[in-house]
Amino acid sequence: MNQVVLDPTAELNPANRAVLPRLNQLGGKTIGLLDINKPRGDKLLDRLETLLNNEGAQVRRYNKPTMTRVAPLEVKQAIASECDAVIEALAD
Amino acid sequence: MDLESRGIPGGYILTEEFREADLAQARALGFSANKVFVEHPIQDRTDAEMALIAERAFAEVVAMIVTPE
Amino acid sequence: MTEQHDSYLVFLKRDCPTCVLVEPALRELESAGKILQVWSQDDPEFPGSLTAVGDDRELEQSYHWQVETVPTVIRLRGDKEVERTEGWDRAAWLNLFGTQQLAEDLPGFRPGCGSLSVQPGVAEELALRYGTSSLQARRIEIAELEDPLEACYARGWSDGLPVVPPTELRVIRMLAGTHREPAEIVGLIPPDLQPCSIEKIAINAVMAGCKPEYLPVVIAAVEAALIDEFCMHGLLATTWFSSPMIIVNGPITKAIGMNSGGNALGQGNRANATIGRALQLVIRNVGGGKPGGVDRATLGNPGKYTFCFAEDESEQRWQSVAQQRGFESQQSTVTLFAADGVQGIADQKSREPESLCRSLAASLLGVGHRKFAMLSDAFIVLCPEHLRVFTNAGWSKQQVLDRLFELTTRSGAELINGVDGIAEGMPEFVKDMQLAKFKPNGLNIVCAGGTAGLFSAIVPGWLASGDMGSSPVTKEIV
Numbered sequence: 257m258n259q260v261v262l263d264p265t266a267e268l269n270p271a272n273r274a275v276l277p278r279l280n281q282l283g284g285k286t287i288g289l290l291d292i293n294k295p296r297g298d299k300l301l302d303r304l305e306t307l308l309n310n311e312g313a314q315v316r317r318y319n320k321p322t323m324t325r326v327a328p329l330e331v332k333q334a335i336a337s338e339c340d341a342v343i344e345a346l347a348d
Numbered sequence: 349m350d351l352e353s354r355g356i357p358g359g360y361i362l363t364e365e366f367r368e369a370d371l372a373q374a375r376a377l378g379f380s381a382n383k384v385f386v387e388h389p390i391q392d393r394t395d396a397e398m399a400l401i402a403e404r405a406f407a408e409v410v411a412m413i414v415t416p417e
Numbered sequence: 418m419t420e421q422h423d424s425y426l427v428f429l430k431r432d433c434p435t436c437v438l439v440e441p442a443l444r445e446l447e448s449a450g451k452i453l454q455v456w457s458q459d460d461p462e463f464p465g466s467l468t469a470v471g472d473d474r475e476l477e478q479s480y481h482w483q484v485e486t487v488p489t490v491i492r493l494r495g496d497k498e499v500e501r502t503e504g505w506d507r508a509a510w511l512n513l514f515g516t517q518q519l520a521e522d523l524p525g526f527r528p529g530c531g532s533l534s535v536q537p538g539v540a541e542e543l544a545l546r547y548g549t550s551s552l553q554a555r556r557i558e559i560a561e562l563e564d565p566l567e568a569c570y571a572r573g574w575s576d577g578l579p580v581v582p583p584t585e586l587r588v589i590r591m592l593a594g595t596h597r598e599p600a601e602i603v604g605l606i607p608p609d610l611q612p613c614s615i616e617k618i619a620i621n622a623v624m625a626g627c628k629p630e631y632l633p634v635v636i637a638a639v640e641a642a643l644i645d646e647f648c649m650h651g652l653l654a655t656t657w658f659s660s661p662m663i664i665v666n667g668p669i670t671k672a673i674g675m676n677s678g679g680n681a682l683g684q685g686n687r688a689n690a691t692i693g694r695a696l697q698l699v700i701r702n703v704g705g706g707k708p709g710g711v712d713r714a715t716l717g718n719p720g721k722y723t724f725c726f727a728e729d730e731s732e733q734r735w736q737s738v739a740q741q742r743g744f745e746s747q748q749s750t751v752t753l754f755a756a757d758g759v760q761g762i763a764d765q766k767s768r769e770p771e772s773l774c775r776s777l778a779a780s781l782l783g784v785g786h787r788k789f790a791m792l793s794d795a796f797i798v799l800c801p802e803h804l805r806v807f808t809n810a811g812w813s814k815q816q817v818l819d820r821l822f823e824l825t826t827r828s829g830a831e832l833i834n835g836v837d838g839i840a841e842g843m844p845e846f847v848k849d850m851q852l853a854k855f856k857p858n859g860l861n862i863v864c865a866g867g868t869a870g871l872f873s874a875i876v877p878g879w880l881a882s883g884d885m886g887s888s889p890v891t892k893e894i895v
Contacts, residue, residue: 259565262583262704263555264574264620266611271557273379273571276357278415287413288356296390297400300361303402304409309358336350341413342351343360346390364881378560378568 260348279341283312288339290327292320304343352381359412361405363388398407421501424452424513426491428473428484433530436488439461440464441506442520451514458487458533480543486529504529541589551615552585552599559800569624574702576694576722580624591619592628592697595636603636607650608711611815613639613703618695621702625695625723630673631688633894634751635695638663638725640755641892642696648887651753651784652879653706658718659879659887662756662796663693663725664863666739667749669894670727677727679867682759682798682874693725696861711753718758729864731753732804736814738863747895754796754861755879755887765871770810773803776823782854784877788832788842790852794859794882794889798874800866814862825854856883 263271279285287308289301304316316338320327333340351358361383362370367385374380386401393401427443429436444466446455449743454471457463458479461472473479482491485502492513493499502509505527534543544550556863559568565582569575592599592615606613615636622635642649642661654657665675676686684690700706708714714721730737730746739750762780767773777797785793807817829847835844836842843852854860859882867871879887 258561259559259582260556260585261559261565261569262552262585262620263557263617264583264617264698266606266609266613266617266622266703266705267555267610268611269704271555274573275382276352277356278357279413280415280417282410282414288358296393299393299395299398300386300390300402301387303399304406307402307406318391330666332351332354336354339356342356343409343413344358344360344387348363366522376560378558378563379571 282308284336285306285340286314286316287317288316288335288342290318290320290326290335290342290344292344292346294346301345304345351354357413359383359409361386361409365389384408384412422452422494423515424454424493426482426493426544427453428457428458428479428482428489428491428532429455429464430458430530430533431460431732432485432852433487435505435527435529435719437464438523438527439488439520439546440466442505442510442523445520446514446516449516449558450638459875466887474579476534476681477547479532480547482850483499484532485535487532488529502793503816510644521524527709541586541593545586545589546789550585550589552588554588554620555834556585572697573707574624576697576701576724578694580698581626583620587623588616588619591623591627591629591632592616594632595619597818599687602669603640603783606639606699607706608653611705613699617703618699620692620876621698622695624702625698625873626691627695628673628687628691630690633694633701633747634665634669634688634692636675637751637892637894638692638696638753639699641751641890642700644890644892646888647753647890648881649700651881652711653700653704654711655749655879655881655886656713656715657879657885658716658757659755660721660724661689661693661696662720662754662876663696663795664738664752664754665692665725665727665749665894666697666730666737667894668747669749670730675727677865681726681729681865681867682724688724690726693720693723694781696725697721697723718756720756724756724870726763726865729801729866730862732801732808733812734865735804738861739891741814741861742889744891744893749892750891752889754794754889755882756796757793757877757879758881759798760875760877761764762797762873763871764873767806769821770812770817771809773806774820774824781821781825781860781873782827784854784875785880786841788836788839789880790827790829790832790847790854792880792882794855794861796876796878797860797862798866798876799862799864800870800873801864801868801875802871804864817862818860821860822853822857824853825860826851827854828852859883 330345361384364385365388386405454469454475456471456478489503491501507525559565566579569580597615600614602612673688675688738752744750764776784795829850829852832843833848834842
């Protein structure tokens with residue numbers, strides 16, 4: 257059986273882990289696009305980049321060297337220091 | 349991806365093919381990130397078809413990272 | 418009176434000589450037609466000469482019947498207990514079984530042994546396994562691939578350092594540290610003003626790394642933080658540095674091994690470190706007070722992880738903080754102060770109280786801003802060697818405080834805006850007044866520190882003191 261812990265909070269939020277607050281707009285933000293190197297994924301990201309640029313967002317592209325492994329630490333750290341939000345594609 | 353724990357909101361795009369696998373992983377990790385599903389397969393698509401998939405998914409992709417005030 | 422259809426539960430373990438001793442008596446009773454159900458705690462083959470021996474190695478029956486000693490014999494009518502006896506006492510057994518004669522070869526009396534179900538650490542596990550838990554907190558399942566420590570971080574429960582995952586077993590053990598009911602609500606924790614039960618305090622105390630014996634101190638600290646005069650809500654929300662500092666007085670400090678000596682304000686003592694942290698975690702988790710949220714501190718201070726120590730009360734001629742605040746030396750208390758951090762004062766030359774007071778006063782003027790008056794309160798943490806300068810000269814704490822009050826009183830003209838080429842300062846209208854640096858009772862002294870080093874400390878407080886903000890509060894630990 258999985259470990260069970262007791263909630264230390266006032267239980268105002270759902271028990272599941274919450275996602276972070278989202279951005280309030282795209283304009284002026286830097287969005288990271290992480291290509292996990294799946295065939296044809298780059299074409300999808302190319303188009304997303306154009307669409308994001310049209311909305312006033314800057315885009316930075318990152319690559320995961322191989323799709324079967326998790327992103328290397330340097331890539332994660334680069335995204336965390338350079339971007340306001342990130343999209344990973346095409347994931348599996 | 350642990351970018352949420354680094355304070356970067358995000359999400360991922362994956363094909364319908366992986367819906368089940370994704371659910372299982374979310375259960376094991378106790379956390380379900382934002383995601384958008386697109387049609388499968390994609391390996392044999394033309395560039396134009398890939399662009400069209402991106403356009404159709406765009407509104408959902410933006411919704412993963414932006415909550416307008 | 419014993420009736421024919423009564424039955425008997427017998428709890429034994431092979432490891433107990435008295436249990437081995439009573440085997441012939443039990444055999445005799447069984448032959449005489451008594452209905453016995455024997456439960457063996459350690460060896461289901463024991464006692465071999467009896468027919469109905471059950472395996473209670475899991476201790477479920479022993480827990481259910483609250484057995485504390487083996488042998489224990491319980492007389493049942495139907496499934497209800499009528500009476501019980503512990504150990505071997507022929508007279509008691511004769512009475513219980515309603516018989517005239519029993520195991521005449523045995524001595525008349527032998528005490529029993531401790532039941533395995535009440536061994537240290539086992540009782541709580543059994544309570545968890547077989548009891549009906551009264552704990553009300555929501556259960557959160559850690560997923561299979563999650564590390565419990567990481568899971569606590571991911572849910573936002575940590576102050577940045579690892580927390581101990583609050584499993585139900587750990588929380589039950591923690592709650593054994595207090596006689597208070599887990600469901601009792603001690604108050605509403607700011608900023609979200611959420612009700613805080615003893616159970617929630619215990620959960621956060623587990624996470625902070627407390628031992629159960631620290632829990633009464635943590636509870637008192639939470640209760641003190643909720644006293645109106647302490648103004649916890651405002652303290653949390655201010656951009657200023659302050660956060661609760663906890664001074665513990667009284668016999669409990671020695672009982673739980675708190676540090677009032679060398680490095681008392683520093684790291685390394687579990688009680689000091691975890692009690693202060695537990696209060697912070699309660700505010701964070703129950704109250705929802707987090708940096709970036711309601712906590713708007715510009716810089717904060719390292720004491721916001723934990724800031725808790727014991728007062729050194731070894732100098733009998735000198736009043737402790739608790740005594741000064743109206744408590745007896747035999748009472749254990751917590752005193753909370755809205756504190757910024759620690760500023761050192763060196764004086765290795767003063768051998769007379771007057772000189773040392775002047776040293777201390779000179780440093781005290783810098784609290785908040787040198788040109789401020791009547792704003793922050795402050796504590797002096799007086800080291801033993803400085804304390805001795807005063808006690809050897811026969812000065813009481815109040816005399817020192819009175820002298821410091823005089824020495825830190827200045828003319829308003831020195832302090833107003835613009836004087837000394839400094840725009841900051843007091844408003845123009847004070848220029849003809851004499852202004853005390855501290856409000857009456859705004860300056861306090863607590864004793865702590867190692868026996869070597871003529872170094873005391875100032876712990877300045879929130880700019881908003883007294884009625885404007887926070888005053889020190891004291892609560893008895895019960």
